[in-house]
Amino acid sequence: MNKADENSKIDLEALRRKDKHAFAQLVNQNSDNIYRLGMKMLGNPQDAEDILQETFIKAFDNIDRFEGRSKVSTWLYRIAVNEALMLLRKRKDNLTEIDAELETKNGDLLPRQIVDWCCLPEKELVSNESRKRINAAIQTLSDANRAAFLLRDVEGLSTKETADVLDISESAVKVRLMRARLQLREELTNFFADKMVRESL
Amino acid sequence: MKHSHDLDCKDLLSQxxxxxxxxxxxxxxxxxxxxxxxxxxxxxxxxxxxKTITLCREEGREVNLPPDARQRLFEKLNLPENDD
Structure with a gap:
């Protein structure tokens, strides 16, 4: 059972009374997840730490608004994603057109590279060079597609929970997830196919 | 590419x-x-x-909150640190 699944044990009444021990428990059980999401959304530790702090400050201030219909971890993800997207928007204020262009380019992503790189030895697939490339590939996704991918495939939320966090329909989650997965597959195929060629020389 | 059965590559991609x-x-x-x-x-x-999904998931889940960042978080929130 991961830490986020343990949230059912959290005393919501105590949180609403602003009980510091209950809140410390909430932070302990969710801080790794929120930090991880921030790292992968923003790509650097400083911004991830800012998102982490802002998320729990907002959660503490707004706990009265949490109705308990979703898991508290889902509610925290929602605050964190909104904070991350706001920060990303601020960064890109003058680049809106470029972002829109990328979204269109990635919108209809058909598989182009057909190379079976699954046969590479595990140590090649998880080498430092490969891990760098995997992280870089995640950062090439549009913000919207990256958020859907991280929540669904890395954090393990259901399609319904991801839709609740992002405030979009389940079918919109599926579209974003498919685009993200196909784009990542394409990026990793480019990398691993090159690696196979280099190693065969 | 079409085969002896009804489903083709395009259908597969959509599913x-x-x-x-x-x-x-x-x-x-x-x-x-x-x-x-x-x-x-x-x-x-x-x-x-x-395999792409597995590799990205494994890489993503490698990240954990560093102890010093955790300490700063508890200080910022003015919370007792040893609760779990």
């Missing part, structure tokens, strides 16, 4: 997410598996897509 996530009904799932057996391209796409 790929649900197939990988195990969200398809048994009939459609069997049709996809029958297609994959005879279509090497689709087999490679499915295999590399699954």
């Amino acid at each position: 790929m997410n649900d197939y990988i996530d195990g969200d398809l009904d048994e009939t459609l799932c069997s049709e996809i598996e029958a297609h994959i057996k005879t279509c090497q391209h689709c087999q490679i796409i499915v295999d590399t897509l699954k």
Whole structure:
């Protein structure tokens, strides 16, 4: 059972009374997840730490608004994603057109590279060079597609929970997830196919 | 690419997410598996897509909150640090 699944044990009444021990428990059980999401959304530790702090400050201030219909971890993800997207928007204020262009380019992503790189030895697939490339590939996704991918495939939320966090329909989650997965597959195929060629020389 | 059965590569691509996530009904799932057996391209796409998801998930989950950042968080929130 991961830490986020343990949230059912959290005393919501105590949180609403602003009980510091209950809140410390909430932070302990969710801080790794929120930090991880921030790292992968923003790509650097400083911004991830800012998102982490802002998320729990907002959660503490707004706990009265949490109705308990979703898991508290889902509610925290929602605050964190909104904070991350706001920060990303601020960064890109003058680049809106470029972002829109990328979204269109990635919108209809058909598989182009057909190379079976699954046969590479595990140590090649998880080498430092490969891990760098995997992280870089995640950062090439549009913000919207990256958020859907991280929540669904890395954090393990259901399609319904991801839709609740992002405030979009389940079918919109599926579209974003498919685009993200196909784009990542394409990026990793480019990398691993090159690696196979280099190693065969 | 079209094969002896009804499902083609384009159909497979549109169902790929649900197939990988195990969200398809048994009939459609069997049709996809029958297609994959005879279509090497689709087999490679499915295999590399699954592997991509696994690698990204493993890499993503490597990240944990550093102890000093955790300490700063508790200080910022003015919370007792040893509760769990």
